[in-house]
Amino acid sequence: MSNRLNFNIVGSGPTGILLSIALSKLDLNIYLTDFLTREQLIYQDKTYAITHSTRKILDKFRIWNKLKPYLYGFDKLSISDSVTSSFTTLNVSDLDKDISAENNIGWVVKHSDLMNVFFLELDNHSNIFFNTPQNISTEKFIFDYKFISTGANPINKKSFKFLYFRKSYNQSCLTFKVLLRGNLERCAYEIFREEGPLALLPLNKNLYQIIWTSSTSKSIDRLNTDKSFLMDNLSTILPDYFKLDEMIGEVNVFPVSLSLNLSIFNSKRFVFVGDSFHSFHPVGGQGLNTCWRDVNNIFDMLNEKSFISTDKLKFFKFKYYLNRFIDILFTLVITDSLITFFANRNYLLIPLRKISFILLNKKSFIRQIVLNQMTKSIIYKTIK
Numbered sequence: 001m002s003n004r005l006n007f008n009i010v011g012s013g014p015t016g017i018l019l020s021i022a023l024s025k026l027d028l029n030i031y032l033t034d035f036l037t038r039e040q041l042i043y044q045d046k047t048y049a050i051t052h053s054t055r056k057i058l059d060k061f062r063i064w065n066k067l068k069p070y071l072y073g074f075d076k077l078s079i080s081d082s083v084t085s086s087f088t089t090l091n092v093s094d095l096d097k098d099i100s101a102e103n104n105i106g107w108v109v110k111h112s113d114l115m116n117v118f119f120l121e122l123d124n125h126s127n128i129f130f131n132t133p134q135n136i137s138t139e140k141f142i143f144d145y146k147f148i149s150t151g152a153n154p155i156n157k158k159s160f161k162f163l164y165f166r167k168s169y170n171q172s173c174l175t176f177k178v179l180l181r182g183n184l185e186r187c188a189y190e191i192f193r194e195e196g197p198l199a200l201l202p203l204n205k206n207l208y209q210i211i212w213t214s215s216t217s218k219s220i221d222r223l224n225t226d227k228s229f230l231m232d233n234l235s236t237i238l239p240d241y242f243k244l245d246e247m248i249g250e251v252n253v254f255p256v257s258l259s260l261n262l263s264i265f266n267s268k269r270f271v272f273v274g275d276s277f278h279s280f281h282p283v284g285g286q287g288l289n290t291c292w293r294d295v296n297n298i299f300d301m302l303n304e305k306s307f308i309s310t311d312k313l314k315f316f317k318f319k320y321y322l323n324r325f326i327d328i329l330f331t332l333v334i335t336d337s338l339i340t341f342f343a344n345r346n347y348l349l350i351p352l353r354k355i356s357f358i359l360l361n362k363k364s365f366i367r368q369i370v371l372n373q374m375t376k377s378i379i380y381k382t383i384k
């Protein structure tokens, strides 16, 4: 045990914890830290959309089958533009052959179910030590490498020298669950609106997770209104065929931003992973899926053994940032373009928006490109 390298993963959100599980398969000691306790990390009211690239990654780390009982699959994705009254529905028949047998375009998972499965897996590995940062520093460890997975909040990173780019959308997302009638079964919805996109992710029968983007001030007003007023407000903007029954659980609000964080111009032994490396607008549900593709890349690089020595780890960050660059840039450009293009009432863009929906409805190859890119990402084939 004393000859093993000691790695510190700072931040035990879904990125940090999957990274610890992945790296525990190598001959390393993993010190995973967070300010929050195990219970606080598990019981958060969030929901994630999961793509086929993630299915392949979780399968590789032997988590997919354990998570399956908690996944809600959807086989239709309805996309509409409320400003131009255009819409299209993408189906499993639009998926590439290599993934169509799964019979799902994607899946939805509750944060608490996901983290429960992750923590149970963590318990099986004797080389992962989960602790608070305070406990770790009293042990005066010198770590061979650090992975910073502290999420999108920039305040946490003040002590490190890095290149930081951030774009604020001045938008926030309101999230809550509702019971809904009139919807298509196993269908996820993305409704582009002038104030921002509104996503409906299917959970249990008729139970939907709402992710409602608008200006931060409007989101805060809505957060502070009466629940029945909020439901009335939502029913006026949903298509007529939806009937809202009731709200379940709490209403939360999350700020949204686009950010990119590179620690490449210093020689310190750490890299950013997940949301602390990059964050995107939640349109299209790409955030966590991209974080886990970082984890996949780190595992592959360390699994080759070429970096498992204190000397060689010096060069780790250059290869890592280089490997991840194209996928992250692509996701960043696509999510940002969707917001620039569809979250407004710019009269010059309206004809283009109408044409894009006409093409999506008439040309199956365009539907296939859009859907497969969203769910597979450009690195799907490289996940082994």
Ligand SMILES: Cc1cc2nc3c(=O)[nH]c(=O)nc-3n(C[C@H](O)[C@H](O)[C@H](O)COP(=O)(O)OP(=O)(O)OC[C@H]3O[C@@H](n4cnc5c(N)ncnc54)[C@H](O)[C@@H]3O)c2cc1C
Binding pocket: 010, 011, 012, 013, 014, 015, 016, 033, 034, 035, 036, 041, 047, 048, 049, 050, 133, 149, 150, 151, 152, 156, 173, 174, 175, 211, 254, 255, 256, 273, 274, 275, 276, 282, 285, 286, 287, 288, 289, 290, 291
């Ligand atoms: C409204 C909304 C909807 C979204 N929907 C989706 C979706 O459908 N699909 C999807 O893929 N993604 C989605 N995302 C994105 C997704 O939530 C994030 O990508 C994901 O949570 C990032 O995980 P993370 O572990 O990198 O960061 P976090 O989940 O933010 O975890 C960071 C952890 O680090 C800890 N921490 C912070 N500072 C320190 C410190 N100094 N020391 C120790 N610990 C520290 C925190 O306590 C926290 O536990 C959505 C985001 C938003 C805002």
